[in-house]
Amino acid sequence: MSQEDNKRQAAVAALSYIKDGIALGVGTGSTVDHLIDALPPHAARLTAVVSSSERSTRRLEAAGIKVSALSEVGELDLYIDGADEATKHLHLIKGGGGALTREKILAGTSRRFVCVVDETKLVATLGKFPLPIEVLPMAQSFVARQMVKAGGNPIYREGFVTDNGNHILDVHDLRIANPIEMETRFNQLPGIVTVGLFANRRADVLLIGGASGVRTLQSRGFWRTQTVLASAKPCSLTPGDAVSATRPLSDHARADVPLLRATAPSSRRCCRSAPNSLHCCPIGSP
Numbered sequence: 001m002s003q004e005d006n007k008r009q010a011a012v013a014a015l016s017y018i019k020d021g022i023a024l025g026v027g028t029g030s031t032v033d034h035l036i037d038a039l040p041p042h043a044a045r046l047t048a049v050v051s052s053s054e055r056s057t058r059r060l061e062a063a064g065i066k067v068s069a070l071s072e073v074g075e076l077d078l079y080i081d082g083a084d085e086a087t088k089h090l091h092l093i094k095g096g097g098g099a100l101t102r103e104k105i106l107a108g109t110s111r112r113f114v115c116v117v118d119e120t121k122l123v124a125t126l127g128k129f130p131l132p133i134e135v136l137p138m139a140q141s142f143v144a145r146q147m148v149k150a151g152g153n154p155i156y157r158e159g160f161v162t163d164n165g166n167h168i169l170d171v172h173d174l175r176i177a178n179p180i181e182m183e184t185r186f187n188q189l190p191g192i193v194t195v196g197l198f199a200n201r202r203a204d205v206l207l208i209g210g211a212s213g214v215r216t217l218q219s220r221g222f223w224r225t226q227t228v229l230a231s232a233k234p235c236s237l238t239p240g241d242a243v244s245a246t247r248p249l250s251d252h253a254r255a256d257v258p259l260l261r262a263t264a265p266s267s268r269r270c271c272r273s274a275p276n277s278l279h280c281c282p283i284g285s286p
Contacts, residue, residue, distance in 0.1 A: 001211055004030075006118035007082075010209030011035040014080045014116050017205070020045045023073050025106035026060060027081025028053040028099040031116050035080055036060055048073045052081065052106050053099035054163050070109065079110035083117050083198070084129045090115070090203040090219055091179045095132030095196030098162050104194050108201050115203035119210035126179055130155070130170035132196035137167050139191020146189055147171045166193055 001009075011034035018024065024046050026032060026039075036059045043049070048068040051057040057067050070076075081103055085093040092115060094100050107113050131152070135143045140156065147154040147169065157168040176182055179199035186195045206217040 003118050003120060004034075006120075006209035006211075007031040007116075008034040008209070009214055010116040010118060010207045011080075012038050013207050013209070013214040014114050015039070015042060017078055017080070017112070017114050018042050018045060019077075021047055022077035023048040023050070023075070025050045025076040025079035025081075025110055026052065026056050027079070027103055027106070028056045028097045029082040031082035031118070032056060032080070033059060035116065036063060036065075040064060050076060050106060052102040053097070055097070055099070070106070074109075076106060076110040077112065079106050079113045081107070081113070081115060083115050083121055083203075084196075085123050085126050086115060086117050086121050086203070086206055086208075087123060087126060087179075088217060090206050090217060091126060092198040092203060093126050093129050093131060093176075093196055094198055095134070095168070095194075096129070098132070098134075098157070098160055098168055100132055100196045101134050101162065101164055101166075101194040104198065104201070107198060112205070113201070113203045114205045114207065116207045117209070119208050119215075122208055126176040126197070127174045130172040131174055131176070132157075133169045133171060133186065134162055134164070134166050134193040134196075135169055136191050136193060140167050140169065143189060143191050144169055150174070150186075164193065 007030060011031050014035060015038060022045075026036065026049060028051075036056065039060075040063050043065050049060060049065055050070050050073055051060055051067045060067050081094070083092040083094050084096040094103055133143065133147070133154075144154040144156070152171040152174045154169045154171045157170055160168055162168065174182075176197070179197050183195050183197035183199045186192060186197075202219065204219050208215040208217070
């Protein structure tokens, strides 16, 4: 199978994470193009679709899919995107297509982040692919000097302007042994809009297309969420019950529990497995 075939099968596998009534975020890149091409039969199941770039918006609209603004939708249930590099820890380098800032916003506001790649993108250590950094134009030289001090070789991406009107520096020769620390440190530099490291908010699921099919890697937090929901018993809320949501349980949300609690008198607590799908468990359960 070709690399494009492997990208396509990973993208198609991500469609299984689409459930009825969800709001979907769509990333940017050649692998996501395959996702968009396969998405129209599933579009009626979605309450909203939010795009991470003008490029993806054009492709979605050409496929007959309406694109909504994030400000109109709020929190996303699922975000699907590709990556330029990925590790078994689900840390990523993204931004080869220049949409890293909007991609990071959509990943940050999504309950679940599914990343789709072909097997050539899986690496032991991030950094062979140059790290994209979106910078304010006036800060380009300053940030480039800081990258040299950090051991990198920054190259200005000539002729490219992001959807936000900014520039991209592609930083070569970085060995990223601690991606969480590096992402946090670089983000403190004035003039940097976004670093193309997705480590503080990593993927929840990594789908890897290869010659033997699609392999799945999942974060421990994702499994804990599934365990909580799988152990819950069916229940329903009556009209007028007020509910409030906490953030979903995942590594980036730490110890938060994915629960919807009915404030009306009840001996049950409702756990959310998907929009419009509620399950309950005893009030005393974790």
